[in-house]
Amino acid sequence: MAHALEMRGITKSYFGNTVLKSVDIAVNPGEIHALVGENGAGKSTLMNILFGMPVIHDTGGFEGEILVDGQTVNIESPMDAMNLGIGMVHQEFMLLPGFTVTENIKLNRELGRPNIVSRILGKKFELLDKEQMGKDSRQALDKLGVDIDEWLPVAGLPVGYMQFVEIAREIDKSRMKILVFDEPTAVLTEAEADLFLNAVRRLAESGLAILFISHRLDEVVGVAHDVTVLRDGEVVGHLPGQEARVDRIAELMVGRKVDRPSLPPREKEPSDDDLILEISSLSVDMPGERLAGLDLKVRRGEILGIGGLAGHGKVGIANGIMGLYPSSGIVYKDGRELPLNNPKAALSQGIAFVSEDRRGVGLLLDESIENNIAFTSAQVQDRFLRKRLPWTSLQVRDNEAIRQYALETIKELDIRCQGPEQPVRRLSGGNQQKVCLARALALSPEVLFASEPTRGIDVGAKSLVLDLLVKFNREFGMTVVITSSELAELRMVCDRIAIVYQGRLIGILSPDASDVEYGLMMAGKKRAEVS
C-alpha cells in the first residue's frame, strides 16, 4: 500500500545555510508518526515545506519531492495543502474567542442556504445554515469523544478544550487524510494531555495518518507507531514504536561529537566553598518557560551552563533573577538577599544580563552602537555622566567618555561596524550580540547571565561570542552563567552544566559526561549527579 504521505530527499537552505539535508519521512494511514528533535533541528522548516508556506518559496524553494497517496504533488500554498487533505493543529490556538465552538469549527467553511439575494449577488450573501453547522460540529466533537456544548463561546473554555475545538475543525474538513500536530500538549495539563492522546489514538484508528511533533518524549513513546529523530537538519534515527525508548531518543536528539578545546587554566579552581549566588526555590512566571521552585548554587569564578529542552524553564532563570518576569523565591548574592522583581537592584548588585531576545529586550535598535553600550551603565552606575551644574541630580552625558570607551570596546571585541555612531539595527546578528556583551561588560559585573548567546548568528560568529565569554571569565574573573539550547556549545566552554526539567533542577553534569547521560537527564530521568 502507498504511504499516505511521503517526503523524499528534502533539502532546504536559507541564504547558503543548509537547514535540512536530504530528509526522508513516510507516514501510513492509521499510523501515528512522531517527529522529534531539538529547537533548530529543522522540524518547523520541514512543516513549512509540507504546507507550502510563502517563506519557503520566497527563499528559493527546496529540493526533493512530496508524495501523497503515492502521487507526486506540488504544494505551493497552504491552500494546496488543505485541498490535498493535509491539516495542521497549531501550537498556538487559532480560535476566535468571541465566536462559538461551532463558528470556530466552521470558520471560513460556513454552510449557507441559497436565497433570492444570494442568487443575484453571489454565494457570499447566503444566510448561514446554523443548524447544519451545529450538527457537523457535534459530529466532529463526538468523533474525538469530547463532550463540549457546540454553542458555547470559546472565550470561557479551559485550554485543553480549546485544543479539541482546534482538532475538531481539522477533522471536520472533508477528505482530511493527514493531520499534523505541532507540540499539541505543550499547553495542556497532564490529565488533559491523557484525554488528548486518547483522542489522537482514536483518530488514527479511524484511518487518518498522523504526524506528531513533540518535545515530551514519554508521550511520544506512549503514542507513536514510528519515531523519526531530526538533528541539525538530518534524520539521525528512525525507530519503530516498540523499539523507541526515551533514553534512546534523547541520546539521538542531543548527541554529537564535541571536541572540547583546552581552555586557559585558572589560578584557583571554583568550588562549593565560595559561592557567589545561592538560588533556592525560585519560581518564575515566564510564559512558555515557567520555573517552579529551582534550587541552584553558582560558584564564584566558574562558567556554569544551563541546559534543558525548550519549555522546561531554563531561560526563566536569568529572566527571573533580573526581574524581567514576576518571580518568587530566595536568591542570595554573596550571602545577602537579592530583592526580586527589581531589575535595577539586580544590576546595581553587579549582575548583568545578555537577553535571549536580542532585538526586543537586548538592544535599542535605532540607537547608535555607543549609546547602546553606555546606556545601562549610565542609568545604573552613573557612569559616562558628568556634572554640569552644582546640583548632583542634574547630570549630562559625557559624550567624550562614551566615545572613547566605545572605540576601545569596538576594537577589543572586534565589532565589525562603520563606527560607533552606526545604528545597531544594521549590524549583523553576531555583531549585535557583541554590542550586547559590550554593554554588559561596561557594567563591570561580577556575574554575567548570557541567555542563548549564540542564537540566530552565523557559525563563525558563534565561536567568537563563546571565546569572549571565556575571556571575560578568565581575564576579569567574571562568573558566567550561559543558558543555551545548544548543548554542544555548553560542553565546549562550561565547567559544569545544570539541566532543568519541568521548571526544576534535575541534576548537574560535567561537560565530559556521555551523551546518554545528557539525553536521559533532559528527558527527566535522574541518574548519578556529578560534582
Add this chain to the structure above:
Amino acid sequence: MKTQGAVLPRQRGIDISLLKKNAVPLLFAALCILGVMVSGMDPSFLLYEIITRFSRNSFLVLALLIPVSAGLGLNFAITIGAMAGQIAIVTITHYQIKGLNGLLWAMALSVPLAVAMGYLAGMVMNRAKGREMITSMILGFFANGLYQLLFLFLVGTVIPMKNRAMMLPEGVGLRNTVDLYGVARALDKLWRINIGGIWIPMGTLLVVALLCVVLQYFMRTRLGQEMRAVGQDRHIAEVAGIDVDRIRIIAMIFSTVLAAWGQLIFLQNISTLNTYNSHEQVGTFAVAALLVGGATATRASIWQALVGLLLFHTLFVVSPQAGQALFGIPQIGEYFRVFVAYGVIAVALALHSWQSRSK
C-alpha cells in the same frame, strides 16, 4: 429566609452589571432629561426637532456599523462618502433633475464615486493596520482638500460648467450655498403622517428601517461572518484562509456608499447645500452619536446606533436653550454640545487604546 437571602444579592448583581453595561447611554439619558427640564422647551417642538434630526442622521450613523464589525474601528472617513453624495447632488441640481427622480439619480450617481473612494480608502487602511481610526480621520481631511480643489477651482475651468444660480459670479467655483430646490424634502414628502400636529417623515423612516433589516441580514451572511472573524483577529482569520485585506476593503466600500446615501438623505431634508461645510463634521457627529449609544470602537449594534442618535440629538436640541435658561447665555449650551461631541469621542478612543493594550 435562606433562599431569599441567596436570591437577593444575585438579583442585585444582575442590576449592577446591566447598569455598568449601559452606563454611557444612561448617563446621557440623565443629561437629556435634565436638559429638557431646564430648557423648558415646547414638547411638541422638541419632539418634532428630534424626529427630524433622527430621520435625517440615522443613515449616516448606521454607515459606521460595518467597519466596526470588520475591526476597522470608528470610520471617520465617512466624510468621504458624504463628499461623494454632495458631488452627485450638485450634478443632478445642475442638470435640473427634480423630485424623487432626482434623488434616485443622485443615489445612483454617488455609487460609483463612493465605491472608488471607498476602495482607495480601504487600500490606505490596509497599509495602516492598527492605526485605522486616526488614518480615517486624516483621510477625511485630505479628501476635503481635493473636494475643495474640485468645487473651488476645477469647476468652471477644467470642468466646463455654466450655471449662474450655482456658481460664483466670476464663473469659477461653486457658491458657498447651493439651493437644492429640486430635491428638497423629496423623500420626506413621499409619505408623511401628522400625529398631534407633528409631521412624521414616514418615507425616510421606512428607508432607515429597511437599512436596519438589510444590515441585520448582512451580518448573518457568509460575508458578514467573515467580516466578524476579521474584526476579531486578523491573523486567525488569515490562517483560516480568509482574504483579510479584501474583506476590509469591502467593508470600507459599503460604509462609504452608505455614507453617500446618508448624506443625500440629510441634504434633501436640509434643502440647501453648504458646499464647503456640509460634510465636514459628518464623521465626528456620527461617531459621537454612536458612542453615546454605548458602542465602542470594537463593538457596535444597530440598537446602540439608534439609541445614541436619539440621545445625542436631544442633547443637541436642548443644550442652547438650557444654556440660556441656566446662565442667560445660549452660547454656553453651544459650547457644551461641542464639548460633549468631542469629549465622548476622546474618552472612547482612550478607552479603546487602553483596552487593546491590556489584552
